[in-house]
Amino acid sequence: MKSWCKTLLVCGLSLGLLSACSSSDVEEEPVSPLPDIEASIFPTISWSASVGQGVGAYYSRLRPAVRYGKLYVADRYGDVTAFDEVTGDIVWERDFSAIFKDNILAKNKGAKLAAGVTAARNTIFIGGESGLLGALDAETGDTRWSVMAGGELLSAPTVAEDMVVVNTSSGTLEAYNVDDGKKQWSYESKLPSLTLRGTGSANYEAGGFFVGTADGKIAVVIKNNGQAAWEQAIYTPKGGNEFTRMADADMMPLIIGDNLYAVNFNGNLVSMEVRTGRIVWARKYSSFHELTNSGVNLFLVDDHSRIYAVDKRNGLENWSNTELNNRDLTSPMVFKDYVVVGDFEGYLHFINKSDGKIVGRVEIDSSGLFSQPLVVGDNIYVQTRNGKIARITLP
Numbered sequence: 001m002k003s004w005c006k007t008l009l010v011c012g013l014s015l016g017l018l019s020a021c022s023s024s025d026v027e028e029e030p031v032s033p034l035p036d037i038e039a040s041i042f043p044t045i046s047w048s049a050s051v052g053q054g055v056g057a058y059y060s061r062l063r064p065a066v067r068y069g070k071l072y073v074a075d076r077y078g079d080v081t082a083f084d085e086v087t088g089d090i091v092w093e094r095d096f097s098a099i100f101k102d103n104i105l106a107k108n109k110g111a112k113l114a115a116g117v118t119a120a121r122n123t124i125f126i127g128g129e130s131g132l133l134g135a136l137d138a139e140t141g142d143t144r145w146s147v148m149a150g151g152e153l154l155s156a157p158t159v160a161e162d163m164v165v166v167n168t169s170s171g172t173l174e175a176y177n178v179d180d181g182k183k184q185w186s187y188e189s190k191l192p193s194l195t196l197r198g199t200g201s202a203n204y205e206a207g208g209f210f211v212g213t214a215d216g217k218i219a220v221v222i223k224n225n226g227q228a229a230w231e232q233a234i235y236t237p238k239g240g241n242e243f244t245r246m247a248d249a250d251m252m253p254l255i256i257g258d259n260l261y262a263v264n265f266n267g268n269l270v271s272m273e274v275r276t277g278r279i280v281w282a283r284k285y286s287s288f289h290e291l292t293n294s295g296v297n298l299f300l301v302d303d304h305s306r307i308y309a310v311d312k313r314n315g316l317e318n319w320s321n322t323e324l325n326n327r328d329l330t331s332p333m334v335f336k337d338y339v340v341v342g343d344f345e346g347y348l349h350f351i352n353k354s355d356g357k358i359v360g361r362v363e364i365d366s367s368g369l370f371s372q373p374l375v376v377g378d379n380i381y382v383q384t385r386n387g388k389i390a391r392i393t394l395p
Helices: 004-011
Strands: 002-005 044-050 063-068 072-076 079-084 090-095 111-121 123-128 132-137 143-148 156-161 163-167 173-178 185-188 194-195 202-203 208-212 217-222 228-233 254-256 259-263 269-273 279-284 291-292 297-301 308-309 315-321 333-335 338-342 347-352 359-361 373-375 379-383 388-393
Touching: 063 111, 063 373, 072 111, 079 123, 111 156, 132 163, 156 202, 156 315, 202 254, 254 291, 291 333, 308 338, 333 373
Parallel strands: 002 194
Antiparallel strands: 044 388, 063 072, 072 079, 079 090, 111 123, 123 132, 132 143, 156 163, 163 173, 173 185, 202 208, 208 217, 217 228, 254 259, 259 269, 269 279, 291 297, 297 308, 308 315, 333 338, 338 347, 347 359, 373 379, 379 388
């Protein structure tokens, strides 16, 4: 199966990873320079540290997790660290590559972690490109169990009660017991011959796992038996070649009350009924990023790093911001009165969520930001490609 890295598809950051394509396959578009702004807020880095070697130029959705008074961080090469959330002191460190080098990772060059971190049930769940899913004790970092899933793990595991679920790159949603790793079931979706590199995490609600598929659908899989309750296409792929028919839904479906919101590449942003999958409204957008929301608005970053606020009730656009075009923005996150996004040069931008104007920014690390900012109370946590972890606050 051919696979395209999202980052490269949009911005061409590393031609070395586009070995399957000629230079004419991707039309280059200019990257917007850092815009001048009239800042009204002044975010600062209140705490920072480094974990391993980061993720380099590789595709990754590694993202910190905060729970149990700790900040959990991992790098691509297997370093997993727990920090005290308040002081930033290291509580414990583990090396996945070393722990499993003689057995589960014997044939792989290191852990190649790309999925996680998820903290739940006093356990830390992390996965990687090798298919490794590991469970560590949240307090001590000791290994509880590990399994090999049926494909690459490129998005964070989802924990629901006594079950942890992973969405693999081979098109399977796999469920394991959280206490011992025993496999419960596997649900398989259709995998097109050409897809974007990446998967979205499942969202759990009311006894079902809601997940996006590589062929542009949302499926809800029943927790008790692994069977689909319904599947609904966000957008029907069109075009005369595999590239134009790519329609991956590589984000976690966003559930708000009785409605579900999802977006796919080359396709649509949709509102759907949670119970039936019926599409309430659909609007033409193309994205592989997570959605976030506040009030009546959904906030979306599209595949060219344009930012939109869309009314979740009817799909009408309330504002858009094109000042950061092709700066390889992260998925958005709401923080107080702002939408925050990171970019490939390591800037974290603060955008007024009512009108879309950039009102502040802070430079974290020139290696760049790649994963969705994590908001916990009055703090924002971000991870850079070189492995820097920073906590950002507003004075």
